[in-house]
Amino acid sequence: MSKALIVQKFGGSSVANVERIQNVAKRVAGYHKRGYEQVVVVSALGDTTDELIELAHKINREPSEREMDMLLSTGEQISVALLAMALQKLGCPAISFTGLQVGILTDTSHTRARIIRINTDKIKEELKKGRVVIVAGFQGVTMNQDITTLGRGGSDLTAVALAKELKAVECEIYTDVEGIFTTDPRIEPKAKKLAQITYDEMLEMASLGAQVMQARSIEVAKKFDVPIHVRSSMSEIEGTMIIKEVKRMEDVLVNGVTLNKNEAKITICEVPDKPGVAARIFSTLSLAGVSVDMIVQNVSHTRKTDISFTVNKAEISKTLRMVKKVSAQIGTGEVLSDEDIARVSIVGVGMKSHPGVAAAMFGILAEHKINIEMISTSDISISCIIQKKFAETAVRALHEKFGLGK
């Protein structure tokens, strides 16, 4: 009779200090007692990563990415060693590994490496000995034994990838919230925790601003059908299961309302309406590493059109500089920008087959006299850019009207 294997991932806030590390150890040891085989993935303690980045920048504003990975990977190495010690203190056999030691092979894109494959021999060997295997999140190693990191939130990816390779029955993602909510409970106290959500819905939620899990790791979980359980490291309450298909009693149209206030809008007026112009604008931004989010271009009735798009606020000045340069070359009209915007989105697999949902959303916003500046839709989400001052009102109204608080 083989034991059930689970992967458990604890983020930086769950191991921010000695007391919290001890709490995590208690929880992990509890599972061990109940007979689970466990692989535990840990992030760096609290703000360690940010502190190391700051230290590096004092020495070199543009440190080589290889050395940056060498530096940052120490954060998780400290966490895994300390957690192993805490488990051993509780009499629970445990052993820690770095990404290199465990064989998480990645490509050579330092600071944003992609996992190529994982050699699970070592893990399986240790599991057989009855040990909890603790693996440093966020890091891997190239063929050449250079240390790499997987980018922000990369520990989620480590956990999901290990769960996939080891055929775990579940991948628990421990965080400081109790699960995925219908909307941000700080904005709408009536927000409800969802028992289940699909990968697709979660992907929309993640990319639309619900910062619970890294989007890339949800994509991987979806691809390999890894069941994820998002839950709180502070309580025993069940969280939210992220799975392939949710069996619901009724066909719920909208599952969540998300809000993102970190974007800014740029509008290029009177763009010549001919092939290749949009490509020229956005390839320039792409080459400069600017990640563009929503893009809206309307049908033009003249030979000119307006193009609007949003970018992260942190990149607004860089983006404006580049856009103005390209605009001058192309010969467009004015370039406008607005940082006082917010994106409000509704998400739900049910809306695929219900064209009336969009109309309902626009109607609710109109009822509250909220002007819609941009609209963008996907199969399972609808996003509207509105003025920032209306953001919370919009979230609450949509949450109420789509019946999410019930």
Added chain:
Amino acid sequence: MSKALIVQKFGGSSVANVERIQNVAKRVAGYHKRGYEQVVVVSALGDTTDELIELAHKINREPSEREMDMLLSTGEQISVALLAMALQKLGCPAISFTGLQVGILTDTSHTRARIIRINTDKIKEELKKGRVVIVAGFQGVTMNQDITTLGRGGSDLTAVALAKELKAVECEIYTDVEGIFTTDPRIEPKAKKLAQITYDEMLEMASLGAQVMQARSIEVAKKFDVPIHVRSSMSEIEGTMIIKEVKRMEDVLVNGVTLNKNEAKITICEVPDKPGVAARIFSTLSLAGVSVDMIVQNVSHTRKTDISFTVNKAEISKTLRMVKKVSAQIGTGEVLSDEDIARVSIVGVGMKSHPGVAAAMFGILAEHKINIEMISTSDISISCIIQKKFAETAVRALHEKFGLGK
């Protein structure tokens, strides 16, 4: 025409903060400009190692040694990455490696591992590319890819071992003193820096309390004839060369005076004078991990004798407990202890062939009315245990009388 290869080791105080790391980088880059091939070994920043040990002890008073090594090795990994960044900032090509990456293979004695062999392929490859190769000191890896550490002062050993394997022309040990002095300049301002000293003399100096370099690394340097240059990271002044044989104009009898106030003396009175008794006492201590230093037992004229020995003060209570137990079993007299002692030693290869040196030393101490409680000699050193209050007087008198200030 091949370039001269040197190994340069910087201790924790040399890289204690951003400014010092930048200073080290400047020095290293200067050598690179002058055409050297360089392997740089770095310790953990300032007190990092002690801080990590403290953190571990908050979680587990007796952490597993494997996990301790996992934890502590992050200290040097941070240093090497930061130094690489600092060098790159100066336009000096550099690359950092952990002990594992560079292939410093050790046995499995965690926290005090011994180097088995070093694979220098990777280093040579990087040197060929014109890069400064930065290696994390103090750490290695077992055959099984577990991280090990080499014990306190282990970075010296890393440097010496690399210098040996790479056939370096010199191994520079940067520290916060300007070299090896005839005695501690804080006690005797007339102390003079030695231009050269032999491995044997340095070994005596190191084990007798001159805390410049780890004794084990000097043994290795001696074994493989690695020229060591001990010098200050704060100045450009030449330090002290540690070599096989020192060519001196005249045969200097005494080269240095050392002082050690960290020992305590234990005397077991009226020990039955028969075979196996001393063995029983000291094997008990050895099994308990107590490191005994000087041992003195005099010829006995009765059937009883006194045995005196010294141990580190930190181990005095443990030692007394064990000794009293054994004494009771053997049936000896009283067990006495004294912590208010000091060991004063003179060191010099010249004294080998000059029996008069010991007499001269005793004479000088007698002149100052300093009673000698124990005497121990080696080929190239003579040590006396005296009362602690006379320690500085003794050092200054010996330094003066043996003409070391000239």
